[in-house]
Amino acid sequence: MLKVLSGVRPTGDMHLGNYLGAFKAWVEDQYSYDAFYCVVDLHALAEEINPEVLRDRTLKTALTLLAVGLDPSKCTLFIQSHVPAHAEMSWLLSCVATYGELGRMTQFKDKSHGKDTVRVGLYTYPVLMASDILLYQAQRVPVGHDQKQHLELTRDIAMRFNNKYGEVFTIPTAFVPKVGARVMDLQDPTAKMSKSSNNSSGIIYVLEDPSSIEKKIKRAVTDTNSDVIYDPKSRPGVSNLLELLGAATDSKPEDLAPKYQNYGSLKLDTSKAVIEMLDPIRQRVKDLEKDLGEVHRIIAAGAQKAAESANATLERAKEAMGLLS
Secondary structure, three states, X not given: OOEEEEEEOOOOOOEXXXXXXXXHHHHHHOOOOEEEEEEOHHHHOOOOOOHHHHHHHHHHHHHHHHHHOOOOOOEEEEEHHHOOHHHHHHHHHHOOOOHHHHHOOHHHHHHHOOOXXXXXXXXXXXXXXXXXXHOOOOOEEEOOHHHXXXXXXXXXXXXXXHHHHOOOOOOOEEEOOOOOOOOEOOOOOOOEOOOOOOOHHHOOEOOOXXXXXXXXXXXXXXXXXXXXXXXXXXXXHHHHHHXXXXXXXXXXXXXXXXXXXXXXXXXXXXXXXXXXXHXXXXXXXXXXXXXXXXXXXXXXXXHHHHHHHHHHHXXXXXXXXXXXX
C-alpha cells in the first residue's frame, strides 16, 4: 500500500473547513493507504501559545480526529512530539536546506510581516514539515493550496539529500483533495474559513453548540440581491451557503439554488443540515471524554507504531551523513 501522511496544528478549535476540507478525506484514505496522521504540536511552538492551552488543544484535536472517524486499527494516529525522530531529523535536514530557500517561503513572509520579533522556528517551520513527511517515506501528501510551496521544498530537500548522500528518502507527491465545499467565512465570503480569523462569528466549529451554529448561519453575509443564484464569483455570500448545504446533504449547490426563493429558507435549511452533520461528532467526543485513559492508550500505541517507521529512516539518514553509529 502507498503511504499517505498528513497533520494538523492544535492552534485552535477545529472548524468546518478543517472537517470538509481535510478530515473527511483522511477518513476515506485510511481504507486505501498506509495512513499516518499526526497532531503537529511542535509546529504550534513556532508562534506564541500558552503551555496549558497547547496541552488542552492537542488532546482536543486528537479527540476530534477520532470522533470524525479515524480508526486506530486502520491508520496510525499520533502526537508529533511523542516521536523524537521528528526533531532530530529536522536538524539533519536543516543542514541540507538553504537560507535562500526558506527566505522565499510566502507563509513566513505573511506571518512575520509587521512583527518586531519573530521566532526562528517560524522561519525553519518548513524544514520540520519536510521531516514529518520524509521520516515515513510518504508517497502521497494531501495539502491545501497554501502548503504546496512547502511540499515543493520538501521534494527539493529530499532530492538534494539523495544526490549528495545516497538514496534514503522517497520523493513525495502533493495531492490536493477535492473539497466537498468552498468553505468560506460566513462574515467575509471572499475569504477562507480560518482559525486565525479575528472574527469568530464567521467560523463554524466542529464541536460548536447547535444554537450557536444556527445564530451564525442566520447572520451570515449574503448579497444585496434577494434571489438565490449559485455564482461564487459575483454572488459569494449566497454561494457559500449553497456550498455548505450541498456538502451537508451530498448535493450539488447549483442543483439546490432553484429550490429556494429567498435567503431565509436557505439559511434555515443550511443550519439544520450542518447541525445534523456535526451532531454525531459532538456526541462521539462526549463519549471519548468519559474514557480519556483509552484515548491516551490509542495515542501512545500510535506513537510507538510511528516511531518504528520514523526511527528506521532516521538511522539511515544519520549513517548516510557520516554520523557515527
